[in-house]
Amino acid sequence: MKAMAMSVRGMLLGVSEDKDFESGAVIGVRVDLGVRDETGRFRQQSYKIRGAAVGQFTAYMDDVVTLKLTNVSINSYMAGNRPAISIKADNAEIDE
Structure with missing residues (x-):
């Protein structure tokens, strides 16, 4: 699925x-x-953001943030015996 x-x-x-x-x-x-x-x-969810750098996000560690993701790809798959989801985006902006 794409968004x-x-x-x-x-x-x-x-x-x-x-x-x-x-x-x-x-x-x-x-x-x-x-x-x-x-x-x-x-619950914890991971998001992969292509083309981003770690330094863009380290200042916000342990803060509640809103990530605005663009050009998102969402895929489901099986991880062992449980369902999982993969979310990848081309870009992300942070709103505190």
Whole structure:
């Protein structure tokens, strides 16, 4: 599934480089956001952002942010015996 734009809100828990496994080149970042759902359980979701740098996000660590993602690709897959989702975007802006 593709989306032109998407906004997600949560606590920025981590950011790391996303590398191409074949060439070893850095192709973007992986951002981890955490949020509590209606039942009080804590959920964490990762977002891959192509062309971004780790330094764009480190100042917002442990803050609640809204990520505005553009040109989003959403794919589902099986990870072992459980369903998983992959969310990749071409660009992201942060609103605090």
